[in-house]
Amino acid sequence: QKEVEQDPGPLSVPEGAIVSLNCTYSNSAFQYFMWYRQYSRKGPELLMYTYSSGNKEDGRFTAQVDKSSKYISLFIRDSQPSDSATYLCAGSKAAGNKLTFGGGTRVLVKP
Amino acid sequence: ETGVTQSPTHLIKTRGQQVTLRCSSQSGHNTVSWYQQALGQGPQFIFQYYREEENGRGNFPPRFSGLQFPNYSSELNVNALELDDSALYLCASSLIIDRDYGYTFGSGTRLTVV
Numbered sequence: 001q002k003e004v005e006q007d008p009g010p011l012s013v014p015e016g017a018i019v020s021l022n023c024t025y026s027n028s029a030f031q032y033f034m035w036y037r038q039y040s041r042k043g044p045e046l047l048m049y050t051y052s053s054g055n056k057e058d059g060r061f062t063a064q065v066d067k068s069s070k071y072i073s074l075f076i077r078d079s080q081p082s083d084s085a086t087y088l089c090a091g092s093k094a095a096g097n098k099l100t101f102g103g104g105t106r107v108l109v110k111p
Numbered sequence: 112e113t114g115v116t117q118s119p120t121h122l123i124k125t126r127g128q129q130v131t132l133r134c135s136s137q138s139g140h141n142t143v144s145w146y147q148q149a150l151g152q153g154p155q156f157i158f159q160y161y162r163e164e165e166n167g168r169g170n171f172p173p174r175f176s177g178l179q180f181p182n183y184s185s186e187l188n189v190n191a192l193e194l195d196d197s198a199l200y201l202c203a204s205s206l207i208i209d210r211d212y213g214y215t216f217g218s219g220t221r222l223t224v225v
Contacts, residue, residue, distance in 0.1 A: 004153070006153075008151070034214075036216075041218075041221075042218050042219075043115075043201050043203075043216035043217050043218045043219050044154065044201070044216045045216070046214060046215070046216075088153050088154070090153075096142060096159075096161075096205060097167065098144065098156040098159060098167055098169065099144075099146075099154070099156065099214070100156070101153030101154050101155070102153050103151070103152055103153045104151075104152075104153050
């Protein structure tokens with residue numbers, strides 16, 4: 001069993017819809033949780049990170065962490081075709097420690 | 112210079128050969144990590160360097176080795192290449208300040224082993 005699991009998708013939504021992405025993890029020691037966006041042929045770009053449980057909002061993006069159920073989520077409001085990419089979730093035990101990634105979810109936002 | 116730069120962008124090698132990949136960290140960052148990303152998979156941690164010393168290693172064999180230089184640039188060396196080493200190799204630099212992650216990835220080097 002992988003430490004971080006993601007549905008590979010693809011997840012197809014119409015422009016303007018809310019994109020809902022989820023990950024589950026098994027390592028109770030994870031304290032930091034990140035969401036990265038990766039376009040084809042590019043490196044991952046950090047969207048949001050969260051420390052411990054709770055919600056965090058940044059513009060159209062909201063990240064949620066529920067450590068009791070080991071479940072992390074990312075919501076993208078008012079989705080745009082430019083949001084079409086692969087979204088990677090990751091966990092880490094401490095700031096600066098290695099990141100353990102899920103396999104990524106491919107998202108397609110159709111005009 | 113801002114951002115993390117990696118070179119080369121693409122590389123084709125023959126099985127059994129050796130390869131060196133290079134990374135220039137983002138200005139001010141003192142930690143560099145290397146990841147391997149196979150097609151359709153998430154990145155896998157190879158190792159991390161902090162102040163020129165290895166500071167953590169993933170589940171990769173010793174033929175994967177690295178260096179970090181005083182200017183915080185870094186190299187990843189892979190000996191005795193195998194077909195399964197074909198992947199995107201990502202370098203990430205960071206500067207840890209409290210809980211600010213500041214983890215910046217480069218665009219990667221795509222290695223093909225034939």
